[in-house]
Amino acid sequence: MASTLKYLLYGLVALAGSANAAPACTPADAGARTFEAEDATLGGTTVDTAQAGFTGKGYVTGFDEATDKVTFTVTSDTSKLYDLSIRVAAIYGDKRTSVVLNGGATSEVAFPAGTTWTTVAAGQVLLNAGSNTIDLVSNWGWYLIDSITIAPSASRPAHQINTALVNTAADANAKALYTYLRSIYGKKILSGQQELVYANWIAQQTGKTPAVVAVDLMDYSPSRVERGTVGTAVEEAIQHHEKGGIISVLWHWNAPTGLYDTEEHKWWSGFYTDATDFDVAAALSSTTNANYTLLIRDIDAIAVQLKRLQDAGVPVLWRPLHEAEGGWFWWGAKGAEPAKKLWGILYDRLTNYHKLNNLVWVWNSLQTTWYPGDATVDILSADVYAKGNGPMSTEYNTLIDLGKDKKMIAAAEVGAAPLPDQLQAYEAHWLWFVVWGDSFINNAEWNSPENLKKIYTSDYVLTLDEIQGWRNA
Known part of the structure; x- marks a missing residue:
């Protein structure tokens, strides 16, 4: 899936956190914030360290059943739109995950096959003021999740749509x-x-x-x-x-x-x-x-x-x-x-x-x-x-x-x-x-x-x- 370079802020910060404590991150709304997967809530998944190049203390694997997931808890000072990106290793081929915001709206994100870690743009999430949850649920499964990053979305610029059809003989x-x-x-x-x-x-x-x-x-x-x-x-x-x-x-x-x-x-x-x-x-x-x-x-x-x-x-x-x-x-x-x-x-x-x-x-x-x-x-x-x-x-x-x-x-x-x-x-x-x-x-x-x-x-x-x-x- 192509990256959304126009809207995604790539100020990615890899911040380590304790596996038994809340994720370490910068203050709410201060810019890009990264949340380590090993510090999130796991559902049918496990933490591993075998794949080199991860940030923090490990990454999350075990997305093999339909309900397997990792749940990130993120906060926002106000109701605000954020760009979401996922650091992933799709070492078993092209995959997809389901992103579920606050247990409701679901989007699907494609992970291109690769042998190393990569950052994939995952659209946007509209966070409520206060605490929010972002679930990554198995979907096609069999991938490794290192972290997610959120950053305030920039306003969309005016569209510059072509004025004519490609067929010059169009009726x-x-x-x-x-x-x-x-x-x-x-x-x-x-x-x-x-x-x-x-x-x-x-x-x-x-x-x-x-x-x-x-x-x-x-x-x-x-x-x-x-x-x-x-x-x-x-x-x-x-x-x-x-x-x-x-x-x-x-x-x-x-x-x-x-x-x-x-x-x-x-x-x-x-x-x-x-x-x-x-x-x-x-x-x-x-x-x-x-x-x-x-x-x-x-x-x-x-x-x-x-x-x-x-x-x-x-x-x-x-x-x-x-x-x-x-x-x-x-x-x-x-x-x-x-x-x-x-x-x-x-x-x-x-x-x-x-x-x-x-x-x-x-x-x-x-x-x-x-x-x-x-x-x-x-x-x-x-x-x-x-x-x-x-x-x-x-x-x-x-x-x-x-x-x-x-x-x-x-x-x-x-x-x-x-x-x-x-x-x-x-x-x-x-x-x-x-x-x-x-x-x-x-x-x-x-x-x-x-x-x-x-x-x-x-x-x-x-x-x-x-x-x-x-x-x-």
Whole structure:
């Protein structure tokens, strides 16, 4: 995960403390303060000294069960926003931890694999006046925690968002959408929901309909169509568009060929890496091999559906190759370079060959090494599945750095809709959020009825009725 250099103060102080006493640190609000993990409260974890280079008297290990954690107690003179960083050794590979503030809002922080200690930016925490707790809970587990550091956050500078779309031939509808998005960025957030049926469900629960509906072109993938799937996403998108809504489109691209279709891996799960032997790197090795031809076939099939939306006057927030850096989808399974090359082919084929000028191109990974470049990306986004309805500031600040604050940033998929007061307090200016469908939006553990009503009735959150006429904004 990229470091948030613009906002993180790196005045790190390694202060030793007794294992049986309160952590030694500088006075509250005096600047950066470091808290040693071995002095914190342990839950299923242990102190060790085998990994050289730690500060203080040791570090904390044993994050192997889901509930294993280390709890830091930190104080603040007033209610204040702080940058959080974690000194970690991810010696067992890429890992993630859950950061839980005061037993509530949860964020996820990625730890890059490494053989030595490193400091990872972990977003921000809004501390209450007095005593607060910061838990680091196992999540992907198997890492070593040396310390955390907090430092008062600097005010976020004004955004410097690009004024034009990357496609110079973008049509009037796409331009109007982009202009509207720029006009609200940093001031409001668009509410959104995956699947029209759940957008309608939200309307029943809250009296408000999401401004954005996201649909999936999955069932238009040729390897699914040949097995009988019939897509309805285009019709649903047009239906929401005709009500004055905004459309986001992703594509769970079923692999063009090589689906296992076993009891463990059914054909309809063919977008997953472990459900196909399709090798994207091999397919892209030349333009004459059969699998490259199948990639182009699939892109052309999806172009037909996107053309239907263009003909209906629908501008599209287009988010292909999502979550590539995770590796769990075949388009990211062979690393960053094939994924970026495939993105370039997609952009060229859809923009220059098929003349699809209604697309606003949304990139959906965090890491710098995976970024295909400013020339083919309009908006940056992240998919965040963390309970607690928090502001997701870690991911937001990472994307600020990635786009040098020239690209707007969206929470393209979330498990828990963010609470507006948290978004404003953290200055996490997400452009929109889209909650995933079944088991998330209708699950009180992720989105309680009380929180949904609070979110959908907030002045900060724009709903369908509040964005009417956005084309003329």
